[in-house]
Every structure is written in C-alpha cells, then in structure tokens.
Amino acid sequence: MILKWNGWGYEGEGIKQDKAKKILDVLSGFLGVSEKEYVEPVKLESIKIPEPRIKIKDNLDVRYDKYERVLHSSGRSYKNLVRLKRGNIKRFPDAVVYPKSKQDVIDIIEFCSNNGIGCIPFGGGTSVVGSVDTYDIDPERPVITVDMKSMSDVIEADVKSKTAKVMAGITGPNLEEKLRKFGLASRHYPQSFYFSTLGGWIASRSAGHFSSRYGKIEDMIESLEAITPKGIVRNHGFPSTACGPDIPRIFTGSEGIFGIITEAVIRCHKIPEKKISTSFLFPSFERAAECARNIVQNGVFPPLIRILDEREYMISSVLSGNTIESGSLLIVGFEADEENQKVVESEFEFVRRVCQKFGGTDEGKKRFEDWKKEYFEQPYLRDLLMDFCIIVDTLETATSWSNLINLYKKVKEGMESVIFSESIGGVSCRITHVYESGASLYFTFFAKAKFGYEEEFWWKIKKKASDTISENGGTISHHHGVGRDHKIWARKELKDSLIVIKAIKNNLDPKNIMNPENLID
Numbered sequence: 321m322i323l324k325w326n327g328w329g330y331e332g333e334g335i336k337q338d339k340a341k342k343i344l345d346v347l348s349g350f351l352g353v354s355e356k357e358y359v360e361p362v363k364l365e366s367i368k369i370p371e372p373r374i375k376i377k378d379n380l381d382v383r384y385d386k387y388e389r390v391l392h393s394s395g396r397s398y399k400n401l402v403r404l405k406r407g408n409i410k411r412f413p414d415a416v417v418y419p420k421s422k423q424d425v426i427d428i429i430e431f432c433s434n435n436g437i438g439c440i441p442f443g444g445g446t447s448v449v450g451s452v453d454t455y456d457i458d459p460e461r462p463v464i465t466v467d468m469k470s471m472s473d474v475i476e477a478d479v480k481s482k483t484a485k486v487m488a489g490i491t492g493p494n495l496e497e498k499l500r501k502f503g504l505a506s507r508h509y510p511q512s513f514y515f516s517t518l519g520g521w522i523a524s525r526s527a528g529h530f531s532s533r534y535g536k537i538e539d540m541i542e543s544l545e546a547i548t549p550k551g552i553v554r555n556h557g558f559p560s561t562a563c564g565p566d567i568p569r570i571f572t573g574s575e576g577i578f579g580i581i582t583e584a585v586i587r588c589h590k591i592p593e594k595k596i597s598t599s600f601l602f603p604s605f606e607r608a609a610e611c612a613r614n615i616v617q618n619g620v621f622p623p624l625i626r627i628l629d630e631r632e633y634m635i636s637s638v639l640s641g642n643t644i645e646s647g648s649l650l651i652v653g654f655e656a657d658e659e660n661q662k663v664v665e666s667e668f669e670f671v672r673r674v675c676q677k678f679g680g681t682d683e684g685k686k687r688f689e690d691w692k693k694e695y696f697e698q699p700y701l702r703d704l705l706m707d708f709c710i711i712v713d714t715l716e717t718a719t720s721w722s723n724l725i726n727l728y729k730k731v732k733e734g735m736e737s738v739i740f741s742e743s744i745g746g747v748s749c750r751i752t753h754v755y756e757s758g759a760s761l762y763f764t765f766f767a768k769a770k771f772g773y774e775e776e777f778w779w780k781i782k783k784k785a786s787d788t789i790s791e792n793g794g795t796i797s798h799h800h801g802v803g804r805d806h807k808i809w810a811r812k813e814l815k816d817s818l819i820v821i822k823a824i825k826n827n828l829d830p831k832n833i834m835n836p837e838n839l840i841d
C-alpha cells in the first residue's frame with residue numbers, strides 16, 4: 321500500500337463517493353459550496369525538487385527519489401496539506417533514510433554530526449504542529465529525514481508484569497497485532513493510530529481516546545533507549561523508582577531535538593473481552609462538563625469519556641444521518657472481562673446515576689457507535705473539504721475545571737470573530753480527556769476561504785485561538801505538541817524552565833543537528 325504524499329491515508333482511501341456527495345449537499349446549504357469550486361490538487365510530477373546535496377553511506381537504506389522526499393517534507397497539519405495540494409512547497413529533505421538497526425541510527429547521527437547536517441526523526445509523519453517540517457530550517461543547511469518505520473518489532477514481552485519491549489518505529493495496528501500474540505494490548509488509540517508510531521507518540525506526549533483511564537503515553541513508558549549525538553541514553557525500567565529524575569519523561573515531549581528514540585518498554589493491559597458503552601444527552605455543554613467533573617472527582621475514570629458541545633453534536637448527527645437534536649452529548653465507554661465485570665458494571669451504574677442527577681438522558685449505544693465510526697473518518701473528510709477551499713482544522717488545550725467554561729467560551733468567541741469578520745464557518749468543541757483537576761478542550765474550526773488565501777486565513781484563526789488560550793490560562797497543547805507552529809506560545813508558557821530544556825539540548829546535541837529549529841530555537 322502506498323501512502324498518499326499529499327493527504328491522509330493510503331492511495332485509494334477516502335470518503336466514499338455517495339457519502340461525499342451527501343456531505344457536499346449539506347455544505348452547499350450552509351457554506352454555499354458547490355461542485356464548481358473544486359480545486360484539483362497538483363500532480364507529483366509538477367513539483368520541482370532540487371538535486372540532493374549529500375550522499376550517504378551505501379550500506380544504509382537511503383532514498384533520494386521525489387516521492388520519498390516530498391512525502392517526508394512535512395507532517396499532516398492543515399498548513400502542510402494545503403501547501404502540498406497547491407504545490408506550494410519549496411524545501412525538501414536531501415535524503416530519506418530508513419534505519420534497520422541501532423547501528424544504522426548511530427551511523428546516521430554520526431554522519432550528520434560530522435557534516436553539520438540537520439537530522440529529523442520521523443515516525444508516521446502525522447504531526448500537526450510542524451515538528452517534522454523541513455520548511456523553516458535554514459535553506460543552506462542540508463537535511464536528512466530518518467524514517468523509523470523499518471524498526472517495528474515487539475522485541476520481548478513479560479506477560480506476568482504486563483510489559484513489552486518495543487522498537488520505536490512500530491505503528492499502532494502493527495503494535496496491537498504483535499502484542500495480541502502475548503495476550504496484551506497497549507490501549508493507546510490516538511485518532512492517528514493507523515499511521516503514527518510509538519517513537520512519535522513518546523516524542524510528542526500523545527494521548528489516545530482511552531487515556532482518561534490508562535494515561536497518556538508518558539504514563540505508559542517504563543524505560544526507553546535513545547541515541548543522541550553524545551551517545552546512547554537508556555534507563556533501567558522499574559514499576560517505580562526514586563533513583564534521580566525520570567529519564568523517560570525527559571524524552572517524552574522532546575520532539576526529536578535530543579536524539580532518536582530506538583525502543584521503549586511499555587506498560588500494557590489485558591485485551592478486554594467486553595465493552596460497555598452508552599451516551600447521555602444534556603441540556604448544555606456546561607452541565608455535561610459538571611457531570612464529568614463529578615464522575616472523576618469521585619474516583620471513577622471510564623477509559624473513554626468525551627463530551628461533544630452543542631455544535632459538535634449537531635455536526636456529528638448530520639454526518640451520521642441522524643435526526644438533529646439540540647444538546648450536548650456525553651459518551652462513555654468501559655472495558656471489562658469475566659474477572660472484573662462486576663466491578664466495571666458497578667462503575668458504569670455509578671456513571672449512569674451521576675448523569676441522570678445532572679439532567680442527562682440515556683441515548684443508548686447507537687450515538688456512541690455513530691461517533692466511533694466517524695472518528696477515524698474525520699481526517700479523510702478534512703482532505704475532501706480542502707479540495708473545495710474549506711479550511712478545517714483542530715487545536716487543543718487543557719485547563720483546570722474552574723477555568724474550563726471561561727476558556728471554552730473565550731476561544732470559541734475569538735475564533736468566530738475572525739471567521740465571521742471575513743467569511744462564513746463555525747467552531748465546535750469536545751472535551752476529550754478528563755482529570756481530577758481539569759480537562760482538555762479540543763476545538764474544530766471550519767471556514768470558507770478564497771482560493772490562494774487559505775493558509776493566511778487559517779493562520780489568522782489559529783493565531784487568535786492560540787493567543788486566547790495563552791492569555792486565559794490554557795496550555796498551548798494538551799497532546800499535539802509544540803513543533804515549529806506553537807513555538808512562540810510555548811516560549812511564554814515554559815518561561816524559566818526553558819533553561820532546563822536548553823541545557824539538556826546543548827549537552828546531548830552540541831552541534832544542534834537534531835531536528836533544528838523545532839520546539840525551542
């Protein structure tokens with residue numbers, strides 16, 4: 321299967337034609353979009369690409385061809401895709417290397433170090449914050465992108481302790497398939513699951529849709545190994561330790577600037593035999609959020625708990641062909657097996673009682689199933705809409721419960737003010753992860769844009785949202801990371817703690833070859 325160089329997924333995948341037509345019909349009423357506005361993406365052949373400026377050792381799996389260099393020129397943010405689709409891209413890696421072993425990684429880093437070449441670790445390339453983009457790197461500096469997907473095995477598993485040592489280039493489906501042989505599962509399911517990798521999850525501090533129970537990726541890593549320009553860093557894994565700072569946590573969120581993560585020992589779980597799920601409709605988003613706060617502050621953490629605000633629920637109903645009802649939808653999912661079924665059922669009953677107390681009405685499993693089906697389809701929908709000059713993008717933050725609704729309203733109003741000052745569109749939101757002290761807010765925005773003005777308009781909306789988040793007590797990212805796109809806000813958020821990150825960077829990578837100009841300057 322061949323990955324699309326300018327879109328989500330493999331060649332031949334996408335929204336089926338009849339569904340696409342239905343969606344466009346709905347949009348024609350709402351956004352005034354018609355089939356006439358279709359803009360055909362440029363062909364790969366028409367993209368001009370300079371000759372590579374470097375030649376790497378022959379014993380490595382190196383690719384210099386156009387497809388590989390264009391595919392690896394950026395991640396999968398709206399900005400990345402609109403540039404690729406319009407052929408507006410001028411910077412490419414000089415070479416793409418697929419290491420097959422640790423020795424290959426050592427050789428690549430040594431080659432880059434000796435020659436002052438930029439080295440970008442690349443997992444699935446699904447970053448949405450510019451963290452694998454070549455564009456902003458000094459054009460005079462050659463760059464190699466290191467695609468880790470040839471290092472993708474489960475090395476060993478300790479079934480009794482439920483841990484597994486895994487190579488960093490493994491993608492979600494491959495990891496699940498290999499863990500299944502040991503009766504284990506990671507339960508880490510980001511929406512990008514099919515294409516993103518363990519190394520990318522660690523380097524970006526990823527969250528999956530079961531993270532409210534099992535934790536984000538940083539909670540799942542017991543130990544890791546990384547190869548840096550200064551040598552190999554590895555820690556001994558324990559269930560817990562007080563032996564100095566937490567080394568895996570130093571590498572989680574490092575976004576490739578310290579070195580290349582080659583493997584990690586991950587904490588796994590039993591494969592659930594049974595899933596229990598339902599949904600509750602609330603009169604308002606605020607009420608549903610209060611309900612979720614009560615659930616988790618009473619010590620019950622359903623693996624999946626999400627709240628769609630009124631706009632998001634309406635869009636979800638339209639896309640799945642349901643009748644449109646007003647309100648905010650809380651969806652909840654538990655996992656059980658024979659041994660713990662009774663415990664899980666009592667937690668489920670507790671959730672039901674709290675939801676009813678807060679005015680939620682049980683909508684049953686169907687709304688949950690509709691949401692699930694649509695969840696992995698959404699990135700393909702974004703691709704389709706981009707071809708009609710509709711901006712669709714998402715951004716996320718987290719804040720305390722006491723600030724949650726204030727931040728939600730301010731970000732939504734801020735983005736809407738920019739959208740409506742120039743065009744038509746909308747903003748929706750969902751709570752994706754809940755904690756005892758707060759929750760994450762995940763916004764989706766869409767707007768009709770003039771052809772050729774899409775990126776500029778997108779940036780105006782995104783900048784407004786990011787400024788508002790930064791000024792109103794939210795983090796610039798709950799799980800997408802910093803990359804190159806969020807650097808200005810991250811600098812404000814990290815403040816004095818930047819000296820720690822810079823000290824580690826300067827020590828491990830004194831020549832600044834690892835993912836230059838990413839995360840920090």
Ligand SMILES: Cc1cc2nc3c(=O)[nH]c(=O)nc-3n(C[C@H](O)[C@H](O)[C@H](O)COP(=O)(O)OP(=O)(O)OC[C@H]3O[C@@H](n4cnc5c(N)ncnc54)[C@H](O)[C@@H]3O)c2cc1C
Pocket residue numbers: 395396397440441442443444445446447448451452468488489509510511512515516517518519520521522523524525526527528529574575576577579580581582699799800801835838
């Ligand atoms: C449609 C869509 C849905 C998404 N959904 C989610 C979601 O639900 N949850 C979520 O958390 N994120 C999500 N993301 C963002 C993205 O998928 C995550 O950030 C993911 O963790 C990136 O993994 P990757 O393997 O694709 O990494 P890449 O995009 O290849 O790289 C991301 C960063 O990690 C570094 N890196 C990659 N591999 C290594 C390595 N082995 N060693 C050192 N550094 C490395 C790169 O240099 C870069 O800085 C989504 C993105 C898209 C486009």
